[in-house]
Amino acid sequence: GAGVSQTPSNKVTEKGKYVELRCDPISGHTALYWYRQSLGQGPEFLIYFQGTGAADDSGLPNDRFFAVRPEGSVSTLKIQRTERGDSAMYLCASSLGLGLGYNEQFFGPGTRLTVL
Amino acid sequence: AQSVAQPEDQVNVAEGNPLTVKCTYSVSGNPYLFWYVQYPNRGLQFLLKYITGDNLVKGSYGFEAEFNKSQTSFHLKKPSALVSDSALYFCAVSVTNAGNNRKLIWGLGTSLAVNP
Numbered sequence: 001g002a003g004v005s006q007t008p009s010n011k012v013t014e015k016g017k018y019v020e021l022r023c024d025p026i027s028g029h030t031a032l033y034w035y036r037q038s039l040g041q042g043p044e045f046l047i048y049f050q051g052t053g054a055a056d057d058s059g060l061p062n063d064r065f066f067a068v069r070p071e072g073s074v075s076t077l078k079i080q081r082t083e084r085g086d087s088a089m090y091l092c093a094s095s096l097g098l099g100l101g102y103n104e105q106f107f108g109p110g111t112r113l114t115v116l
Numbered sequence: 117a118q119s120v121a122q123p124e125d126q127v128n129v130a131e132g133n134p135l136t137v138k139c140t141y142s143v144s145g146n147p148y149l150f151w152y153v154q155y156p157n158r159g160l161q162f163l164l165k166y167i168t169g170d171n172l173v174k175g176s177y178g179f180e181a182e183f184n185k186s187q188t189s190f191h192l193k194k195p196s197a198l199v200s201d202s203a204l205y206f207c208a209v210s211v212t213n214a215g216n217n218r219k220l221i222w223g224l225g226t227s228l229a230v231n232p
Contacts, residue, residue, distance in 0.1 A: 004159075040225070041224060041225070042223055042224050042225050043160070043222050044222075045219055045220065045221075045222075048219055056219060091160065093160075101148050101211075101218025101219075102165070102167045102210065104150060104162040104165055105162065105220070106162065107152075107159040107160040107161070108159055
């Protein structure tokens, strides 16, 4: 497709369960970002990939959160032992460039995660 | 600390009137500044950016923004508002972290309501 896609669009899970959220970036975009957005807030940076490697994972809140991008395209955000506080909209974005910071990011529609 | 501020939670304007959504920043070095818009139930969309050069930048949907270095501001403007401009607007600045990677710091957003 032409844009960033994210699946699933909605995920409801129970506390303590494991979830995976998928992001398919725009073809050719080397940079990929994960954010978390709570209602009424701005996006909160989680992790940034340049190619296959995580260039900056300083935003991951704790070791329950992990993300991979094994082939430099699709990325998966993994959350172990989910907690109710993990409930949020998870956004993925991609961009051109080498992390130089002046390329705009293109966002997917997000995955709404609800932890009961 | 590096930060972005959007001092107004909400801005209300009448259709046809000019609109301004304010943004100020505090960063070290030269900033790369961005505006994004989030329509209800849709993903974030890039509007415009300032990297260097002319202080007045033009973007999508008739929006423009003026970079003011002395006031450390990057206010978003449009000469004549449309009802369809009603959305959540985010200002963001690209900063360099300790690992010399760039990432975006986001404002909390301003809800724009254009009344018919």
